[in-house]
Amino acid sequence: MAEVLQVVNSSPGDLAPVFDAILEKAHKLCGAAVGSLGVFYGDTWRAVVQRGYGEPLAGRLRQPSRGSDNPLLQQLIDGARLVHVPDLAQLDLPIAQVNVAAGIRTLLVLPLRKDDALLGTISTARREVRPFSDREIALLKNFAAQAVTAIENARLSTETREALEQQTATAEVLQVINSSPRDLVPVFDAVLDKALALCGAAFGVLWRFDRGLVQAVAIRGATPEYVDFLTRGAYRPDAGSANGRLIAGANIVHQADVADTEDYRSGNQLPRTIVDLGGGRTLLAVALRREETFLGSILIYRREVRPFADNQIALLQNFAAQAVIAIENARLLTETREALAQQTATAEVLQVINSSPGNLAPVFDGMLEKALTLCDASFGQLVTFDGVVFRAAAWRGYEPGPSTTAPTPGMALHQLVHGEQIVHIPDITADDVYRSGNAVRRRLADEFGGRTAIWVALRKDSALVGAFVIYRTEVRPFHR
Numbered sequence: 001m002a003e004v005l006q007v008v009n010s011s012p013g014d015l016a017p018v019f020d021a022i023l024e025k026a027h028k029l030c031g032a033a034v035g036s037l038g039v040f041y042g043d044t045w046r047a048v049v050q051r052g053y054g055e056p057l058a059g060r061l062r063q064p065s066r067g068s069d070n071p072l073l074q075q076l077i078d079g080a081r082l083v084h085v086p087d088l089a090q091l092d093l094p095i096a097q098v099n100v101a102a103g104i105r106t107l108l109v110l111p112l113r114k115d116d117a118l119l120g121t122i123s124t125a126r127r128e129v130r131p132f133s134d135r136e137i138a139l140l141k142n143f144a145a146q147a148v149t150a151i152e153n154a155r156l157s158t159e160t161r162e163a164l165e166q167q168t169a170t171a172e173v174l175q176v177i178n179s180s181p182r183d184l185v186p187v188f189d190a191v192l193d194k195a196l197a198l199c200g201a202a203f204g205v206l207w208r209f210d211r212g213l214v215q216a217v218a219i220r221g222a223t224p225e226y227v228d229f230l231t232r233g234a235y236r237p238d239a240g241s242a243n244g245r246l247i248a249g250a251n252i253v254h255q256a257d258v259a260d261t262e263d264y265r266s267g268n269q270l271p272r273t274i275v276d277l278g279g280g281r282t283l284l285a286v287a288l289r290r291e292e293t294f295l296g297s298i299l300i301y302r303r304e305v306r307p308f309a310d311n312q313i314a315l316l317q318n319f320a321a322q323a324v325i326a327i328e329n330a331r332l333l334t335e336t337r338e339a340l341a342q343q344t345a346t347a348e349v350l351q352v353i354n355s356s357p358g359n360l361a362p363v364f365d366g367m368l369e370k371a372l373t374l375c376d377a378s379f380g381q382l383v384t385f386d387g388v389v390f391r392a393a394a395w396r397g398y399e400p401g402p403s404t405t406a407p408t409p410g411m412a413l414h415q416l417v418h419g420e421q422i423v424h425i426p427d428i429t430a431d432d433v434y435r436s437g438n439a440v441r442r443r444l445a446d447e448f449g450g451r452t453a454i455w456v457a458l459r460k461d462s463a464l465v466g467a468f469v470i471y472r473t474e475v476r477p478f479h480r
Contacts, residue, residue: 001146003021003025004018004021004022004025004143004146005146007021015048015150015151015154016048016049018147018150019037019049019147019150020049020051022037022122022143022146022147022150023035023036023037023049023050023051023122023124024051025143026122026140026143027051027124029136029139030124030132030136030139030140031126031136032108032124032126033052033125033126033127034050034051034052034053034104034124034125034126034127035050035051035052035122035123035124035125036049036050036051036053036061036121036122036123037049037050037120037121037122037123037147038061038120038121038123039112039119039120040067040118040119040120041064043066043067043068044064044065044066044067045064045065045067045070045120045121046061046062046063046064046065047061047062048120053102054102057098057099057102060098070095071093071095072085072093072095072096072107072109073121076109076111076118076121077118080111081110081111082108082109082110082111082137083107083108083109083110084107084108084109084131084132084137085106085107085108086106086129086131087105087106087129088100088104088105088107089105089129099125103127104125104126104127105125105126105127105128105129106125106126106128106129106130106131106132107123107124107125108123108124108125108132108136108137108140109121109123110122110137110140110141110144112144112147112148112151113148114148114151114152119148119151120147120151122143122144122147124140165198166198166315166318169194169198170318170322172190172194173187173191173194173319173322174322176190183330184217184326184327184330185217185218187323187326188206188217188218188323188326189220191206191218191298191319191322191323191326192204192206192218192219192220192298192300194319195298195300195315195316195319196220196221196300198312198315199284199300199308199312199315199316200302200308201221201284201300201301201302201308202221202279202301202302202303203219203221203222203223203226203278203280203300203301203303204219204221204222204298204299204300204301205218205219205222205230205298205299206218206219206296206297206298206299206323207243207296207297207298207299208295208296209243209247209288209294209296210234211477212236213234213235214234214235214236214237214243214296214297215233215234215235216230216231217296219231222278223277223278223279225277225278226273226274226277226278226279229273229277237270238263238268238270240263240268241263241270241271242255242283242285242297242299243285243297243299245285246285246286246287246294246297247294250287251286251287251289251317252284252285252286252287252313252317253283253284253285254283254284254285254307254308254313255282255283256282256305256307257281257282257305258271258274258275258280258281258282258283258301259271259275259281260305274301278301279303280301280302280303281301281302281304281305282301282302282304282306282307282308283299283300283301284299284300284301284308284312284313284316285297285298285299285300286298286313286316286317286320287320288320288323288324288327289324290324290327290328295324295327296323296327297320298316298319298320298323300316338374341374342374345370345373345374348366348370349363349366349367349370352366360393361394364382364393364394365394365396367382367394367468368380368381368382368394368395368396368468371468371470372396372397372470375470375478376472377470377471377472378397378450378471378473379395379396379397379398379448379450379470379471379473380395380396380468380469380470380471381394381395381396381400381468381469382394382395382466382467382468382469383405383413383466383467383469384465384466385417385458385464385465385466385467388406389404389405389406389407390404390405390406390407390413390466390467391403391404391405392404397448398448401440405440410432410433410436410438411433411438411440412425412453412455412469413455413467415455416455416457416464416467417464420457421456421457421459422454422455422456422457423454424453424454424455424477424478425452425453425454426452426475426477427451427452427475428441428444428445428450428451428452428453429445429451444471448471448473449473450471450472450473451471451472451473451474451475452471452472452474452475452476452477452478453469453470453471453472454469454470454478455467455468455469456468456469
């Protein structure tokens, strides 16, 4: 017992030498020739160490198998205190016949239990028909208790190490967040790196969500072919995909085998690409949410079919929470910076107004310049309205054409005249007015490259006195 405890103390995280020592001492003191010490992984049992078995039985014991498939193990699963078979040749069971064929006749198996949980088994056997005595059974129970102690020590050691690794990883990610408060790329890379390492995953993707579309903003460990697929741009996810289910409200999506799903069998491009280009088999996805708002997701994959454990799922959720913190920090900093920029721009425009009280041209120029800068627009103009026609009062980035424009039906300015406050066209070339061949829209898009446009009415009380109109040269809608 002392020698086994010495091995336990010297190998707190390594069960193999402890189990080996336990079997050696048990067999010597119980006068047994063969035996094994195995553990349960969920419903699956596998021999960690064994002594005296020859092939093919030794190989069979090394392979994981369902405990319920072995009637002798099932007795222990059902709560039996031990299984003692004086002569295996008397049992009409396949497992008994395999043992007899290997020259084993008497078998004793004891459970390794912690409270009511069955952790594993310790067995010892003889090649002759000679039942074990009460003293030998009691002795094997003591060794079983030592094996349980070793398993518990290893579990606690592993949990302590994992907790330290998680705390270290969390601290490192927070350090990246602090050092890059406005730059999310290094944060997302760090989050993915730590998540893959601590969750035992091969590759992963961090997605951002915006206006119904998801886009990969960080990729780690993926094959070049899969990276090429992921970086083709944003896309609208299918309802049945992992991102689609997260958008619909799920917080976790866990697929044991992507290749064993209806989506994959039906030929759906996304799961096919995950498996065929990325080599992904087991998928774990968690949502990035701020309150009820879906911001994105983290998806990690294993290239073998091996579901993630509950603690790994919880760990990925923690990393998702850190990503949300980084996103929120960046949003708040951006909003603060934008608010300051807006206040500065307002003050500068007021300064122009004060310095030019009777001259509107520099005021309009200053306003338009600030509007283009703060709204990240490419070009635009400010027009005034006298109740009949619009007149160009200021413009930047292009020549607006005729100095006056009548508000004709179908045009954005006509909508402003009839009460609209804002007219927003995400893509001019997809608009019916452009498709109808309207000369103004054609010139804006084809000559100046305008794609996204927004018109905002200038009103005094309820009377329309003018409008701002600004354009982007890419399809990128303006935020509210």
